[in-house]
Amino acid sequence: MSGRLRVAWFSPLSISSTNGDSPAGYFTELALPHLRERFEIELFHGGFEGYRDYPTHHYLKAFSLHRRNPFDIFFYHLEDHPRTNFVRCHLGLIPGVVYFHDYILSTYGPEPMLNSPFPDVVRRFGGEDLPWPDREKSYHREGPYAVREAAFSAISLFSNERNLDEWKRSRPKGIADRYLHNLPGSFYLPYPVDSQLAQRERPGRGIKTVIYCGTPRIEHRAHKVLQAIGQVPNLNFVWLIDRLERERAEAMLGEFSVNRFELVEGRSPIRWGQLLEGADATIHTLFSVYGQCAPYLPMSLMAGIPALVTNFGACEYLPDNIVFKIRPGETEACEIKEVLTALASGAAYFDSELQRSYAIETHERAQVADELAQILEGSASMLSGLQEDWEKFEVSARDALLQEANGLSGEPEAELALGDYFDQSLRPVFEELGWTAGQEGLL
Amino acid sequence: MANILILGAKVPFTSGGQDVLVGTLLRELRVRGHQADTVELPFNVxxxxxxxxxAAMWRSLDLTQFAGQEVDLVIATKFPSYYAKHPKKSLWLVHQRREIYELYGGRYSDFSDDPRDEQLRRMLVEGDQKVIGEAAFVSGISRNVVDRLYNFNGIKGEVLYPPLPLAGRYRTSEPEDFVLSVGRLCSIKRVDLMIKALPIVHNFIKLKIVGTPDEPSIMEYFKNEIDKHHLWERVEFLGRVDDEALLDLYSRALAVYYAPFDEDYGYVTLEAMASGKPVIAGTDSGGVLEFVKKDENGIVVEPNTDAIGHGVNRLAEDRALAKRLGESGKRYIESSKIGSSGWDNVIGGLLSPLSR
Structure with a gap:
């Protein structure tokens, strides 16, 4: 025994190109090297590939690994993207700490969980005298919030303050409520960024290259950005897109007569970091309750170059003197154009050092990892109590299942018959296979 | 010669690849002089x-001797038949309960986060590991099936592709203006995608569907789609057909649509290839893709109606392409062991515990 806490870490991993733009994959990539010194970490994802030199497993194997060598903490990364459907599945099986990269969800999630009986499960686990959920009963998701996931979250972490506020406003009864006592159940945990990212000498006045990584969809305001860019002469516009967005992006560039542009395929934090090397300014517009600009915006802040953001959502929480805030709406394109024009001519005031010091204070990777470590260590005792009770709850679920299995037919007479048959023929098999009520070891 | 029992789980009133597999294996064992028979219990999903x-019912059976004769070997096929106990158990795995493995968390699984469902999943996974682990010989009907077993249960197995059931009888005729779909009618087979693709397919192309429904309300769903898109004249449900009729349909089809989600193996693929017809498969069709190669012997498209419709149109517009792909598939079948010659290999593997 190393004495270190054992953490089961559920996240998409930056292995395949499909996960290249995963904020959770990015967080994992940056934070793990720091955390592995303090924790014994095993990774779980939706595939079978390995990840660097970490023990890596398919998420459906977690229960058997947990039984062999119990984890102290189950740590989940949740995004508003189907690639974290496996996370949404598993956190309903074993509760834990959830890092909400998104809290307002546009995706519906894994289909079998759409009819999740979680409200009744949470109440039953909380000690209410309720029967097990009726298998025929229908449950409906209410609103766009990750309510089910929040209910199974023992400690909730948020990558932006706006989501944390939404959670405080909307949170349902949770599985850990009676364990928290005076402990805080939620934290703001910003994205980590390498403090050496894109550090280079830049000319003192005037910007030439502007980079942007929004989608061509309306919520990232590409139509406003391009309208503005098309009116600012001599700017190089670099747009980081997904491969599938090329056709739409090209059409929009034509529509707004943007001539000096470069389309770069393969949106990912790694690619963004490379583009920051040659960039003089960045644009991070987003006007939607869904999605966020992270980790791209924190990376831009760390690079110390002007960043234009929409004065909405998580960006509203940023200090006014480190970013250029653009009001969404009628004047949006005009404001973007004015800011870019002023930056291009050197007329706009921008304090690169101030921006970088904010980024270092908020996003420096070792510090973020340390904050997470402290949260996990500080919650370990509470999580241990919760897990112990959850395992008892699992045993009671198994008992209920076995009762169902042993009395499946509806007719009382048939049940009697099955009872005899079960006792004489099937019970020995159930015992042989360990399918018995309350048996220690079979969770 | 040995006394051998083939263990099959049978869903009454339906038929599919599993029935073909058990039937042809029985025939081939008998041809080779073994005393073989099948043991089937009804299975309810x-x-x-x-x-x-x-599963426990299978486990509780005493399969060691019947009528005074020792059973030398049992060959289990799919869940829960492999729960049967025997000192010499071979496994030719068709599939496990897929909804607790690769289908978990998706639209084809009904296991939710109800803690009872999770306990059931854990019991079955651990049960599978124990009872499959005790088999004297482990194999699966495709690379896909064998890989799943290794990935989820850590058990290695050999790939033994089931040879074609009507090997030597497939033939090729001039293609007519219809696409053929063969298989059980259930959501995972995704016949609905082909039906819904028809509105963008040239009007003269029709769809003939062979197979019987295997899921509640699936026919109502299909009929609703047909009504919605006014496809009454273009879609024909043929139900179950006999071997000769099936061979005839394969031989006359322009192409065979077979794009199920993550299929175990798929006889249909190989039957189409043996009949010299291109196969239209999905990029996520699993075992089908062990044989269908994009633009070599078939069309492999994203599993959506647009891509499927355009794929069919390519073949309808370019008959030379359809012919080239079909001929390529036929050559593959002729040069592989998927024909009747493959049985020696399959039976050699399955009976290997007898020589230990």
């Missing part, structure tokens, strides 16, 4: 809580 009992 609903309710899932009954899986434990159904």
């Amino acid at each position: 609903f309710p899932k809580e009954s899986f434990l009992n159904q």
Whole structure:
């Protein structure tokens, strides 16, 4: 025994190109090297590939690994993207700490969980005298919030303050409520960024290259950005897109007569970091309750170059003197154009050092990892109590299942018959296979 | 010569690849002089809580001797038949309960986060590991099936592709203006995608569907789609057909649509290839893709109606392409062991515990 806490870490991993733009994959990539010194970490994802030199497993194997060598903490990364459907599945099986990269969800999630009986499960686990959920009963998701996931979250972490506020406003009864006592159940945990990212000498006045990584969809305001860019002469516009967005992006560039542009395929934090090397300014517009600009915006802040953001959502929480805030709406394109024009001519005031010091204070990777470590260590005792009770709850679920299995037919007479048959023929098999009520070891 | 029992789980009133596999294996064992028979118990998918009992029933059977004769070997096929106990158990795995493995968390699984469902999943996974682990010989009907077993249960197995059931009888005729779909009618086979693709397919192309419904309300769903898109004249349900009729349909089809989600193996693929017809498969069709190669012997498209419709149109517009792909598939079948010659290899593997 190393004495270190054992953490089961559920996240998409930056292995395949499909996960290249995963904020959770990015967080994992940056934070793990720091955390592995303090924790014994095993990774779980939706595939079978390995990840660097970490023990890596398919998420459906977690229960058997947990039984062999119990984890102290189950740590989940949740995004508003189907690639974290496996996370949404598993956190309903074993509760834990959830890092909400998104809290307002546009995706519906894994289909079998759409009819999740979680409200009744949470109440039953909380000690209410309720029967097990009726298998025929229908449950409906209410609103766009990750309510089910929040209910199974023992400690909730948020990558932006706006989501944390939404959670405080909307949170349902949770599985850990009676364990928290005076402990805080939620934290703001910003994205980590390498403090050496894109550090280079830049000319003192005037910007030439502007980079942007929004989608061509309306919520990232590409139509406003391009309208503005098309009116600012001599700017190089670099747009980081997904491969599938090329056709739409090209059409929009034509529509707004943007001539000096470069389309770069393969949106990912790694690619963004490379583009920051040659960039003089960045644009991070987003006007939607869904999605966020992270980790791209924190990376831009760390690079110390002007960043234009929409004065909405998580960006509203940023200090006014480190970013250029653009009001969404009628004047949006005009404001973007004015800011870019002023930056291009050197007329706009921008304090690169101030921006970088904010980024270092908020996003420096070792510090973020340390904050997470402290949260996990500080919650370990509470999580241990919760897990112990959850395992008892699992045993009671198994008992209920076995009762169902042993009395499946509806007719009382048939049940009697099955009872005899079960006792004489099937019970020995159930015992042989360990399918018995309350048996220690079979969770 | 040995006394051999083939263990099959049978869903009454339906037929599919499993029935073909058991039937052809029985025939081939007998041809080779073995005393072979089948043992089948009915299997019910609903309710899932009954899986434990159904597995335990197999486990409780004494299969060591009948009528004074020792059973030398049992060959299990799919869940829950492999729960049977025997000192010499071979496994030719068709599939496990897929909804607790690769289908978990998706639209084809009904296991939710109800803690009872999770306990059921854990019991079945651990049960599978124990009872499959005790088999003297482990194999699966495709690379896909064998890989799943290794990935989820850590058990290695050999790939033994089931040879074609009507090997030597497939033939090729001039293609007519229809696409053929063969298989059980259930959501995972995704016949609905082909039906819904028809509105963008040239009007003269029709769809003939062979197979019987295997899921509640699936026919109502299909008929609703047909009504919605006014496809009454273009879609024909043929139900179950006999071997000769099936061979004839394969031989006259322009192409064969077979794009199920993550299929185990798929006889249909190989039957189409043996009949010299291109196969239209999905990029996520699993075992089908062990044989269908994009633009070599078939069309492999994203599993959506647009891509499928355009794929069919390519073949309808370019008959030379359809012919080239079909001929390529036929050459593959002729040069592989998927024909009747493959049985020696399959039976050699399955009976290997007898020589230990």
